[in-house]
Amino acid sequence: MLELPVNEMITLRQLQPEHAPTLFNQLDASRRSLRRFLPWVDYNTNQEHTLRFIEMMLRKAEDQEAIAFGVWYQQQLCGVIDLHCWDHQLDKAEIGYWLGEEFRGKGIAVNACKALVSFAFQTLKLNKLEVRFALQNAESAQIPIRLGFAKEGILRHSAKLHGQYADTVVMGILRQDWKH
Numbered sequence: 001m002l003e004l005p006v007n008e009m010i011t012l013r014q015l016q017p018e019h020a021p022t023l024f025n026q027l028d029a030s031r032r033s034l035r036r037f038l039p040w041v042d043y044n045t046n047q048e049h050t051l052r053f054i055e056m057m058l059r060k061a062e063d064q065e066a067i068a069f070g071v072w073y074q075q076q077l078c079g080v081i082d083l084h085c086w087d088h089q090l091d092k093a094e095i096g097y098w099l100g101e102e103f104r105g106k107g108i109a110v111n112a113c114k115a116l117v118s119f120a121f122q123t124l125k126l127n128k129l130e131v132r133f134a135l136q137n138a139e140s141a142q143i144p145i146r147l148g149f150a151k152e153g154i155l156r157h158s159a160k161l162h163g164q165y166a167d168t169v170v171m172g173i174l175r176q177d178w179k180h
Helices: 017-029 039-043 047-062 108-122 138-146
Strands: 003-005 010-014 067-073 076-087 092-099 128-134 150-161 164-174
Touching: 003 108, 010 108, 017 047, 017 076, 039 150, 047 067, 067 108, 076 108, 092 108, 108 128, 108 138, 128 138, 128 150, 138 164
Parallel strands: 092 128
Antiparallel strands: 003 010, 010 067, 067 076, 076 092, 128 164, 150 164
């Protein structure tokens, strides 16, 4: 199991099957706020669904297609951060993240993201990272902004949120521009 220490309060640990019950409970407790911008939340309705997600991400990690970390804050699993859409030809990947409601606003997500970006550039030798989020998701936008990602564009009607088309913002950063 891969582990990335972030600071004295936060650690990223590669998700394992035994994390499924705790992770599902965290998701379920924050379901209402998470589902606003993450439509997959509606399809994760029990611990078995969470377990299948973790097992899928472990298979993808073996194939170097993606990797999912649990975010631990003060030894408590509080969310997920991952690299996905890993493109080996272009040496790039996308970052996704979510935290339980009670853990937001503490700097956890920005610090976790900072650690994952450093890992991706220094260890995995990726050249570019992207973050994509719904245009209306101002809270999620703050993380890549604080880390120096550049807004690359808006993809119109590139997602569906609860039956409605939504625009997606794409922000990116190159290894050469990473200052942290």
